[in-house]
Amino acid sequence: MSAQPEPVSIPPHQPRLLVMKFGGTLMGSSRAIRHSASLVKRSTVLGTLVVVVVSAMTGVTNGLLKLADAAEAGDIAFANDEIAIMRNRHFTAAQELGAAPDSETVREIREMHETLRQAVYGVYLLRELTPRSRDLIVSFGERLSAPLMALALAQDGLKSHHLTGGQAGILTDSHFGNAKPLPTTYTRVKDRLDGLLGAGMTPVVAGFMGETVKGAISTLGRGGTDFTATIVGAALHADEVWTWKDVDGFMSADPRSVPRARTIVQLSYGEVMELAYFGAKVLHPLAVTPLQDHGIPLRVKSAADPDFAGTLVVADAVTLPGQSVKAVTAIKGVSIITVSGAGILGVPEVVADLFNTLARENITLLMVSQSSSMSNVSLAVQSASAERTVAALRTPLAGRQLQVDIQEGVAVLAIVGAGMRGTKGVAARLFGALATEDINILMISQGSSELNISVAIEEKDVDSATREVHGAFGLDGDVPA
Template identity: 85%
Template sequence: MFSPTRYHNGMTARTHPNAAHTPPHLLVMKFGGTLMGSAEAIRHSASLVARSTTQGTRVVVVVSAMTGVTNQLLRLADAAETGDIALANDEIALMRNRHFTAAQELGAAPDSETVRDIREMHETLRQAVYGVYLLRELTARSRDLIVSFGERLSAPLMTLALSQLSMPTHHLTGGQAGILTDAHFGNAKPLPGTYQRVRDRLEGLLAAGLTPVVAGFMGETEKGATTTLGRGGTDFSATIVGAALHADEVWTWKDVDGFMSADPRAVPLAQNIAQLSYGEVMELAYFGAKVLHPLAVTPLQEHGIPLRVKSAADPDFAGTLVTSEAVTLEGQSVKAVTAIKGVSVITVSGAGILGVPEVVAEIFQTLARENITLLMVSQSSSMSNVSLAIQSGSAERTVAALRTPLAGRELQVDIQEGLAVLAIVGAGMRGTKGVSAKLFGALAAQDINILMISQGSSELNISVAIEGKDADLATREVHTAFGLNAPEPVAAEE
C-alpha cells in the first residue's frame, strides 16, 4: 500500500483538488506495456477495469504489447532482412513461450480459445517474417504488420483475465475496432471516417453488455493493410476511441503517478502536476515527457473530453487531469522542465541562401518528404543560415537528403552532435515578464552554454539546445529556479 509522505506544511503528496469526482458512465482505459508485462500485471490491470464496471460504468479497454515485445519484434524483423532466420525464429519461439505461459497462469486450458488464438497469431507472424527473409527486404508496410503482433497477442490475454472476473468481453485489432488511417506506415494518422467507424463497431458490443478489448497502436488503411500510429501509439488509439464514443473520460493507466514537473531520475524533488491543459500536454509530450504520445490529446479537444493519467499502483490517487482549461496557481509561470537527449543540430549556411526564399522551402519540403521530425528551428537575422534540431538517429539521413536538392547552390551543411533540447512549459508564461531571464540565468550560473533558442508565439514553451552532457544538471537547476521542487519530506508523527 502507498503511504503518503508528510510535508512541512501538513499536506500530503496525494492531496489534490481533482481527487473527488462522480463515476463516469463510459470510460476508455488504456494499459501500457508494464501493466501488460506478466500474468500478475494483467490480472491487476483487469481488476482496475472491474473496479469501474462494478459501479455501473461501461468500459472500453485498449492494451499495449507486453513489456519489451515491440523491441523484440523489431529485432527479429531486422534479423530476417539480413538473412538470419535462425535468430528470428528463436525470438519468435521465446515470444510464443512467454504468451503461452501468461495464458496458462491466467487460467487458460490447453485447448482454450485463447491458446488457439495465440498459436494462430504466432504462425501468421512466422510466415510474415519468413517472407521478409526470402525477399531480403523489410518494407515499412511489412514492418508495421510484424510489429503489430505485440498488441494483437496481448489483447486475448486481457480478455482472458477479464473473463476470469466474470466479465463478458470481445477482443479486436485496431482495424477491426474501426481505426482507419492513411498509408503512412510507421506513423499513420487517422482519417476523418475513423470516428464513425469506431462508433458503429463498438457501440453494438457495449449495448450487448460486452467489454471491448482493443489492440492499441494499430489501424488499417482503406485497403485493409495494417498500419501503426508511431511509438507510444496506444495512447493515441485510446483517445481516438474515446472521441468516437464521446466517452466521459479517457484514463491512461501507467506505472507512474501522472505527469511530473521533471524526470524524477534527473530531479529527485520533482512532483506530480495535478492539472494540465491540452496545449501544455502536447508541449510536454513533444519535448521528451514520455508519459503520452504527442498527438494523444488531439482527438479529445473538439469534444472537450478529459484525459486522466493514473497510477496502477495507487488507483485511488487522482493522477494528472488534462482538460481544455489551463489552471495556473498564482505566481506559477512554469509547470514543468523537460529534456530530450540524443539531439543533433544541422546548419545550412552560405551566400546561396541570402535572398533566395525557395532554398528554405526546399529544406522543409525535403524534411517532410523524408518524414523527419523537427524539434527546433532557428534562422539567423542575416538570413545566411538555418539551424534544425532533430533526433540524432535521423541525422545522417537528414544530411544526405538535404545535400541532394541543395547541390550547386554554394551552401554548406554542417552537423553538431551530442546535444540535448531543454524546454520549460506552462501556460503561466504567457505575458509574464522575466521568464526567459530566469531560465538563462539558471543555466549561466552553472556555466552551461546555450547553442540555440526557440519560443513559440503561444508562449507555452521556451526551448534551448545545450550540450547533452549538461542535460541533467540543467534540468535540476532550472527546476529549482522556477520553484518547482517538492518540499523536503519530514518523518510523520507517530
C-alpha cells in the first residue's frame, strides 16, 4: 500500500494593509472630513485593511501656539476667546457629521476643551511656557480631530476606534517639540493596533504626538503626522503608506514660484529626505526613515483626484539617462551665523564645542562651512532659531578671541537627484544659472551622497533663482520618473 502524501498547509490569504494619513486641509471642515472618510471606504470595500492617521483641522495648530504664547504673556482673555472659537468649530463639525448633542463624540470634545482651558490657565498663572507644556497644549489639535474622523467613518458604515499617539503605542524620548520614537515603539504599536484590526475596526490615530516613558505627551515636530503614519506603517509591515494631500504629489519645484513645475512620478527614500529637509513641505524630513528597513513604499496622493497615481517613494527609484536633477527646492527665512577670529585657529576643540552645544540645544543646522584657513566657521540656521543659537554659543566662546556675526535675509536653494552621482558638470550648470540672474552665492555645500548641492543666497533672489535653475536642468517640461 503506497504511502499517502502529507497534506499541504496553505496559509490563509492576508488582506492588503494600508496606512492613510490625512493632513490639515483634508480635516479642515465637516465636508473635508466626510470626503476623507470616503477615501478610506474606497479601499475598505475592496477588502483592504486601513489604519487612519489624522492631522489637526486647518489652522488649529497655529491657533494653539498663539493662545499658549498669549497665556504666557498674561493675556488670558485672548487665550480663552481663542479656545471658545476652537470649541465652537469642533462642535459645529461634529454636529454637521451627525453627532447628537448628548453623543459620546460631543462629550469628548467638551471634556478635551475643558482640559485645554485648564492647561492654558496653568501657563497663565505661572507665566511660563515650557516645551513640555507647549507640547501638551498643541497636541489638542490632533486629539480633537481624531473623534471627528471616527464619526465620519461611522456614518459610512465603518466600525472605528480613535486613539492618541501614546495610546497607539508611540513611545518617544523627552525632546519635547521634536521628539523621536524609541525602539520599543514598533512592538507596542503592532500589539495595540493588531487587535483592533483583527476585530474588524478601522483605527484612527491622532498624528504628530507620542508619549514619554513617564506618560507625558510629546510631539514629533511640525509635519509630524507624516512621521506618525510611517511609524505605524513600519510597525504593522503595511503594504504601503498613503499620505493624502491637496497636491498631486512631489513637484519639481514649488508651483507658486515655478508655474511650470510638474509632478515627479517616482523618488527614492534618499531623494525624498533631501527634498523634505531642504524645504519641500510635502513630507516631514524623517517620515521615510521607519520605512527603509522594511522597503515599504510610500505614496503621496491627491485627495481631489484619487485615481491619479501621485508620487511613489521606494528604495531604488528609476532615474532616466541624462536626468541628473529631479527637483529644485528652497528654504526661506534663514540666517548665517559666522564665528571667526584668532581663537579658532589651530584649536579643533572649539569647533567640537560649537557642535556639541548646538546638539544639546536641539538646534538644526541647514548648512555648515569652514574656511580653508580654519579661521571661521559659518552656520546656516532658521532665522527663528538665530538668537537662540547665538545665546547657546556664548558659553563655548567665552574667554576666546572670537567674533560672532549674523547675516539675515538668507535662503538656501538646493538641487536634488540621484542622477547627480558621478555626473560631470552639474555644479557648473547650477552656478551658471545663478550667474545668469546675477545672483551672489554666500555658502556652498554638497553632501557626500551626491544627492544634492545646496547654496545660500539672498532671500530676495530665491524665486527668480529657482525658476532659472529649474529651466537650466530641463525641468520645465514633463518630469518623468
